[in-house]
Amino acid sequence: MKYFALAYYKFTPIEDPKIEVRKHKIFFEGRDVTTRIYLSEEGINGQMSGQMADVESYMAWMKEDPRFADMVFKIHEVPENVFPRVTVKYRPQLVALNEKADPTEGGQHVSPGEWKEMIESGEYLLLDVRNDYEWEIGHFEGATLPPLKNFREFPEYAQKLSEEVDPSKTKVMMYCTGGIRCELYSAMLKKRGFESVYQLDGGVINYGQKEGNKHWRGKLFVFDDRLAVDIDGEESEPIATCCHCKLPCDTYYNCANMDCNNLFISCPSCTEVYKGCCDHPCTEAPRLRPYERLGGNKPFRKKHLVDSQATCSECTCKI
Ligand SMILES: [Zn+2]
Ligand SMILES: [Zn+2]
Structure with missing residues (x-):
């Protein structure tokens, strides 16, 4: 099965964004999709993944609405659904800022x-x-x-x-x-x-x-389970380095210590040595996520996307 991800946004007045949230949730019911969509009085900021049939029917459904008729959807192939679940939420601001910007x-x-x-x-x-x-x-x-x-x-x-x-x-x-x-x-x-x-x-x-x-x-940092992608699908040379051994590398992990959750870059062998932790003290912390080599950084990146306290600026998700 092939999966695709959509990224889109539009600043347009939405009188009752909470109704839009409900309509979205009903639309996604029973579909094999994951989303991270935010609606506010000032518009919509969305990401979604699913199989082509669902992705296409979502785009067609959105375009029936005059406010979203000219929405530009960026679409690309992904290995699987890339968000933790279907998230559709109301937010007072599309991008939470301390300063008003028009x-x-x-x-x-x-x-x-x-x-x-x-x-x-x-x-x-x-x-x-x-x-x-x-x-x-x-x-x-x-x-x-x-x-x-x-x-x-x-x-x-x-x-x-x-x-x-x-x-x-x-x-x-x-x-x-x-x-x-x-x-x-x-x-x-x-x-x-x-x-x-x-x-x-x-x-x-x-x-x-x-x-x-x-x-x-x-690479390009993205706000979904993949964390980093090549912008044109071709493998690129890393420009960053492993935080432990300083070898070229660009794989991000969230520290396996849940009480640290630090985002760091680590090469495969150091990840093994440190059991997915950012530092030696973290390897002895009481609340450790189990390190699974075959699972790569995935369990940790989900944690990073779901539970951390800060808010991501691209999509106002919790990151
Ligand atoms: Zn290393
Ligand atoms: Zn740590």
């Missing part, structure tokens, strides 16, 4: 083809607005990589950047995983005086599908 005031959308040419022109500040653990395993060549731990730190970074460079003269190309963060972050930059702000349409996912890995190095 996506209609955002930067200009740039297609992957134009993006590639703009990189080659060398005239732009290429800004990766993802968190540090995301760009650590993969990013565009020459990108500025702000040391952000979570999305709440971006407004402060935007302020600092506007003081370090001349915002009226600095042309900014901004990118994230699927595009939704840039919709808001680009508006934040413009509010701070940046006049030329461009955002990669559909994010790195869309770029990989249209332009392959040209100017890209490493």
Whole structure:
């Protein structure tokens, strides 16, 4: 059986998002799908996986609704369902931010083809607005990589950047995983005086599908069970290193110690030695998830997606 994943978002007024949540849940009932979908008064941010028939009927069902008729769905093949369950939730904000941002005031959308040419022109500040653990395993060549731990730190970074460079003269190309963060972050930059702000349409996912890995190095961090993927389906060289032995590697794990849950990069042999833990003290912690070599990092990554306290900025999931 082949499985496919969808990623999509749309800022559009939704009068009663809780009704939409219910409609979604009813639609998914009895289907072999997993989802992580958030609805708010300002729109929808969704990811879903399932077999093609279900994926297609979901897209068709959404497009019957005039508010979602022009929704752009990014679709790609995955080895199996990639989310822990069917999650459809109401959230007050689509991307939880401490600062108000209006996506209609955002930067200009740039297609992957134009993006590639703009990189080659060398005239732009290429800004990766993802968190540090995301760009650590993969990013565009020459990108500025702000040391952000979570999305709440971006407004402060935007302020600092506007003081370090001349915002009226600095042309900014901004990118994230699927595009939704840039919709808001680009508006934040413009509010701070940046006049030329461009955002990669559909994010790195869309770029990989249209332009392959040209100017890209490493892998793409994704907010599902896979954690890291090659953007064009071709195996890429790791740009990160094992936190234990420093050999090239880009496999993420969540520490097997449930009370640590640290996200770290580890090579297969160190993972074995440390039994899936981030550090020696964790290997002796009281609440350890059993380490199963054949299961790879999967049991831990689910834990990381489901139980940890922080919130992921791409999809507002708990991560
Ligand atoms: Zn190692
Ligand atoms: Zn640990």
